[in-house]
Amino acid sequence: MKLTGSLIFAKELKALGVNYVAGIPASGSWPLVEALATPGAGVPFIQVMQEQSAVHMADGYFRACGRPMAALLSTSPQRSRALGGIETASADGSALLVVTAGRPEDSVAVLFEPVDGQSGVSATRASADKTRLTVSSADKLSSTLRRAFDTMMSGPSRPVTLEIPMAVQAESVEIKVLKGASRLPVADAVALDDTRLERVGERLAGARKPVILAGAGVIRAEASADVLNVAETFLCPVITTAQGKGAFPEDHPLSGGTLGRGPREGANTLLASADVVIALGCACDPDILHIAHQAPLKKVIEATLITLDDDPVGPAPQARALIDVAIVDGLRAQLRALSAWITPSRLGDLKRRRARYRASVILLRERQHAVAQADNGNDGVALPVQRPLIELRQLLERDAILVVGAGSVQAAVRQVFPVYTPRSHLCAGRFGDVGWAVPAAIGAKLAMPARQVVCVVGDGDFLQSMQEVAICVMHTIPVVFVVLNNSGYGAVSELHQARGEHYLGGEFNLPDGKPYSPDFASIARSFGLQAWRVEFASQLSAVFTKALNCPGPSLVEIITARASHLAHGG
Incomplete structure (x- = not known):
């Protein structure tokens, strides 16, 4: 069968299980976009409004389901405007395919160093978690695409950039396009280190106040059930990093919550008082550095720190000096072997010795919950950011997906929004x-079209990419957007408030000093969304219910207090 490079690209993406490509068509990519709509390929193309959004969309897609999506960035300006998105996906371990047309200009190429090459294909790498592949002939395109997917999904997941020059897109060659996702990598057999596992088991069993710290690597490795098994086997509480939130059900009696910003938040307290900490899937997680640097967690330096991960690079150098035992391969296999270490006699002894500790963990969580629920706004008082989150959690389904914006909203979610x-x-x-x-x-x-998806974001964050809500209208994608409007970048102001300073750099003000804000609900309606504006706590439940029941996209703008009380629970 004779096919152009563009058709080979489209058919291979379909065979590899790619369901969407996002981007902005340009002169260098029209053949690829047209090929995606060809019968037999049928990969929907989502046209975004800003280049970086294509990468962010693919990033969110992977985090939600663990499968890669593609972003098409044709021209040099498109690629340069999306570099921040690629770096974000790379830092957080998201696999996605970035497709470009032509060779990079010198200004972009300087970011990459050649590492290898082969006939018809060249590869360059900027770092351990970012690879660029270039294909020079259409007959190499099929194998190069599969190589790109193997690179993305084998070992630590990461973005891969594939350049398909215009000449390759137009070139026709005889080729047999493979069917099915035959590229799925086969995991290497894991060699269990019995000696190290014995040390880990003994230290967990012998600890007075052990804590399991679960990071994003647990979710990427699909190891949540194994963590639950280890926790229940060793009767050990589990806390999570921000990226690991959801790795352990937060309504479980052994849940200690999520590491937070306030020093007295429950997870922080548990970590600070632990005598043995086992960090799972935390190698690429910035919260692991809390152990080394942030009060009151410095006390944990005195504890035994054990790390199990799937990342051969391991944790940051600042944390490595604290590690007593490290296992860097086969997270799930190691956890299963660890669970099997406990004998019935050991379990009986653990239950007796851990009874008081387990009760203290439950009591700590109950106290934190009571504090979080108290003083969270009523009619006549400006709403703290926590109140809408508490109301929203009560209305959402158990497996609803919450996508959280940057800044203070993340800290509030850690505090009052349990994930299961x-x-x-x-x-x-x-x-x-x-x-x-x-x-x-x-x-x-x-x-995940069958699950509720809610995006909770601050007003400053929303202003950066609000034009993308048009995509939801054009494609009838029912996302609920919740904009917490405090007329500024709250996290910047909070930083200075904590230092006893008054700094206007994070606030949006008029010349007379009064707060400034667009009417986000009206803007959303002009895009075609159903939208509501909320100013009082009594409105929240009814408005959220309407938004969640919309057949299409919707937006809820909530006016919140400028002065946060994120530290009220710690």
Whole structure:
């Protein structure tokens, strides 16, 4: 069968299980876009309004379902405007395919160093978690695409950039296009280190106050059930990092919650008082550095720190000095072997010795819950950011996906919004990229159409990418957008408030000092969304119910207090 490079590309994407491509068509990519709509290919193309949003959308798609999506960025300006999105996906371990046309200009190429090459294909890499492939002939395109997917999905997941020059798109060659996703990598057999596992088992069993810290790697490895099994076997409480939120059900008696910003928040307290900490899937998670740097967690330096991960790179150098035992391969296999270490006699002894500790964990969580529920706004008082989150959690289904914007809203979600299932809490972790959440939420809904998807974002964050809500209208994608409007970048102001300073740089003000804000509900209606504006706590439940029942996209704008009380629970 004779096919152009563009048709080979489209048919291979379909065979590899790619369900969507997002981007902005340009002179270098029209053949690829047209090929995607060809009968037999049929991969929907989602046209975004801003280039970086295509990458953020693919990022959110992967985080929600664990399968890659593609972003098409044709020209050099498109690629340069999307670099921040690629870095965010790379830092947080998201696999996605970035397709470009032509060779990179010198200004872009300097970011990459050649590492290998083969006939018809060249590869360059900027770092351990970012690879660029270039194909020079159409007959190499099929194998190169499969190589790109193997690179994305084998080992630590990461973005891969594939360049398909115009000449390759137009070239016709005889080729047999493979059917089915035959590229799925086969995991290597894991060699269990019995000696190390014995040490881990003994230290967990012998600890007075052990804590399991679950990170994003647990979710990526689909190891949540294994963590639950280890926790119940060793009667050990589990806390999570922000990226790992959802790795352990937060309504379980052994849940200690999520690491937070306030020093007295429950998870922080548990971690600070632990004598053994086992960090699972935390190698690429910035919250692991809390152990080394942030009060009151410095006390944990005195504890035994054990790490199990699937990332051969391991945790950051600042954390490595604290590690007593490290296992860097086969997270799920190691956890299953660890669960089998406990004998019935050991379990009986553990139950007796851990009874008081388990009771204290439950009491701590109950106290934190009571504090979080108290003083969260009523009619006549400006709403704190926590109140809408508490109301929203009560109305959402158990497995609803919450996509969280950058800044103070992330801290509030950690505090008052429990998550029960993996891939139900998505946030841009290491970089906290503003503008990420809106397109990422659209990607999450494309990935999981049967689940509720709500994007909670601050007004400053929403202004960075609000134009992408048009995609939801054009494609009838029912995402609920919740804009918490405090007329500014709350996190910037809070930083200075904590230092006893008054700094206007994070506020949106008129010349006379009064707060400034667009009418986001009206803007949303002009895009074609159903929208409501909420100013009082008594309105929240009814408005959220209407928004969640909309057949299409909707937006709820909530006026919140400028002065946050994120530290009220700690």
